[in-house]
Amino acid sequence: MRDLLAGVLAQGATPGDLAAARTQMAFSLGWHIIIACFGVGMPALTVFMEWRALRTGDVAYESLARTWARAMGVLFAVGAVSGTILSFEMGLLWPGLMGRFGDVIGLPFTLEGFAFFIEAIFLGIYLYAWDRLRPWVHVLTGLPIIIAGVASAFFVVTANAWMNQPRGFDISNGEVTGVRPWEAMFNPATPPQTVHMIIAALMVAGFGTAAVYAVALLRGKRDRHHRLGFLVPFTAAAALAPVQVVVGDWAAxxxxxxxxxxxxxxEGLPRTTAGAPLSLGGVYADGELRHALEIPNALSLLAHWDPDAVVLGLDQAPAELQPPVNVVHLSFQLMVGIGFALVALGMWLALAWWRHRDLPHSRWFLRAAAVAGPAAALAVEAGWVVTEVGRQPWVVYNVLLTRDAVNPQPGLLAGLLIVLTVYAALTVATIYVLRRLARLGPVPARAVAPQESPPGPAHTDADADGTRS
Incomplete structure (x- = not known):
């Protein structure tokens, strides 16, 4: 097996500028993924707030829904730009991948295009027909936005999952034959990877939105608008945090x-080991993981439900086919550390709410909640580093080396500099527009007439602060 892998390494031409291509792709994806997370999560939060407004007649819910819809429109437009850049980069930077396997992974990209157009159409209706449609009809126009946003994330991630577990094709005389797109799309990596990413996107949107209101609460804005603006997205994200831990175990x-x-x-495991320990922290150097806290047999237990099970180490492959261990190990540690910190923060709120029906009285809670938004985004970035760098040096796992997929033509470094400039301008423009919207303050809401509510038994709902509507 080692001789076969060594033979694979000896094949193919050296690419022109692999480092520039990988840096450009990593930067573009890392920038876009955060905007995409809000595209997945914010529609659900916005439509929920509008639904609550119609159910309760509480204008604070509607004001938040209108305010978030305004930001949602800006982020969708920005995400469309960055997503388009990524689609061009797939062909320009990686012709060895798309030229050879385009027929195999073309289906999810095609379906993602349909989902994108559905999302764009209904987002336009939702934003511009708010006061032109009956309230409950308007709420229903938001549902396709939610479904299409989640579907877009699903389809794109299935293509990445295929790169981790390539299926749905045969290779005959070096040519790709017998393409089976549905089999490729629903490969073994699809279930854990798509679920993990969609939950992460919802958490980023929830904690990110709540962080804005946490800062406002710290500045003394304790009115109902800001309390609801914090509690609803934070509670939704905090409820998903322990679920994400379970999904992470599934992925392991x-x-x-x-x-x-x-x-x-x-795990920085240098050798195949029975009863392998779980390592917390540490740095991989000279073929060993140093300065780590080890929990005996825990890795074998987590990976195989057997404390004495054998866990394969880095010695299963030659050094040339091993990923950069420190990058993968430290990124994973960062992701897991943030994940458990978010679980603890959610438990802090749950305990305070159970005891007092109120937010924790400590300002440290709000400070931590303000940090939770950027931290959740950082965890997503770290997770993608683990996913992508952990697969290296393969772009298609055990099938196509990254160096053989890259565009061999010169000039990729210049392309990287151009893309960095474009994204810098896009970042400045996005922040500027969002800050201008924030300075405008909450969007005023109209009172919801009783006859606009759907038929059903009368009821009242508890406010977020424990009072009655």
């Missing part, structure tokens, strides 16, 4: 079975 079991080398890099 997947890696143990299908990508053991990535798991070995995540």
């Amino acid at each position: 079991h997947f890696l143990a079975e299908f990508q053991p080398l990535k798991l070995a890099a995540i």
